[in-house]
Amino acid sequence: MDTRPEQLQQTARSLAAKAGLPAVELRVTAHRGIAFAEQNGSGLMVTVDDALLDASVPVQRAVIAHEIAHGALGHCAPRPLRSRIGAFLLALAGLPVLAVLVATAPHPPWWCGPLVSVDAIAMLAFLALTNSGLRRREFEADRYAARTLREPATAEFARWASERFPHGRAPRLLRPWWTHPTWEQRLAALES
Numbered sequence: 001m002d003t004r005p006e007q008l009q010q011t012a013r014s015l016a017a018k019a020g021l022p023a024v025e026l027r028v029t030a031h032r033g034i035a036f037a038e039q040n041g042s043g044l045m046v047t048v049d050d051a052l053l054d055a056s057v058p059v060q061r062a063v064i065a066h067e068i069a070h071g072a073l074g075h076c077a078p079r080p081l082r083s084r085i086g087a088f089l090l091a092l093a094g095l096p097v098l099a100v101l102v103a104t105a106p107h108p109p110w111w112c113g114p115l116v117s118v119d120a121i122a123m124l125a126f127l128a129l130t131n132s133g134l135r136r137r138e139f140e141a142d143r144y145a146a147r148t149l150r151e152p153a154t155a156e157f158a159r160w161a162s163e164r165f166p167h168g169r170a171p172r173l174l175r176p177w178w179t180h181p182t183w184e185q186r187l188a189a190l191e192s
């Protein structure tokens with residue numbers, strides 16, 4: 001019988017106890033990200049990719065510690081704000097559709113073009129702002145994992161992650177709109 005998922009669960013439990021989290025559950029599945037944490041009714045739920053089963057113990061601990069850190073820092077709490085942001089984005093996204101509808105009318109009003117451009121710029125700016133907040137949380141979680149849980153993200157962790165999950169890497173031009181900093185930025189932040 002494969003005891004590796006149970007070992008990951010044990011790691012999650014001991015790190016959660018260190019972080020003062022009452023309950024944690026760990027789930028191993030195949031998906032397109034390394035890991036994520038979410039808050040459910042009974043506590044923190046950490047989901048890790050099954051690629052983690054073959055990683056070295058320090059890498060496993062670093063991945064799990066980072067997710068526990070998100071939980072301990074309250075990053076996973078359900079947020080009414082998030083749904084409000086969603087509604088705002090939806091409203092913004094609806095505007096260009098409306099604009100296109102008006103613009104394809106036989107005699108489009110003059111303000112259609114400017115409306116579409118202003119709306120597109122507003123959406124890009126808003127997304128950049130939201131995602132810079134998300135990137136800041138990654139640095140916070142890395143710091144918490146390193147200082148409080150004593151499981152820092154190491155160069156080995158970064159190497160493993162960028163080899164196994166190369167799609168997680170943002171092209172340079174798109175970085176302001178990415179939800180995660182690069183591995184280089186994260187390791188550099190830990191060293192500073």
Ligand SMILES: [Zn+2]
Nearest residue numbers: 066070138141
């Ligand atoms: Zn994270």
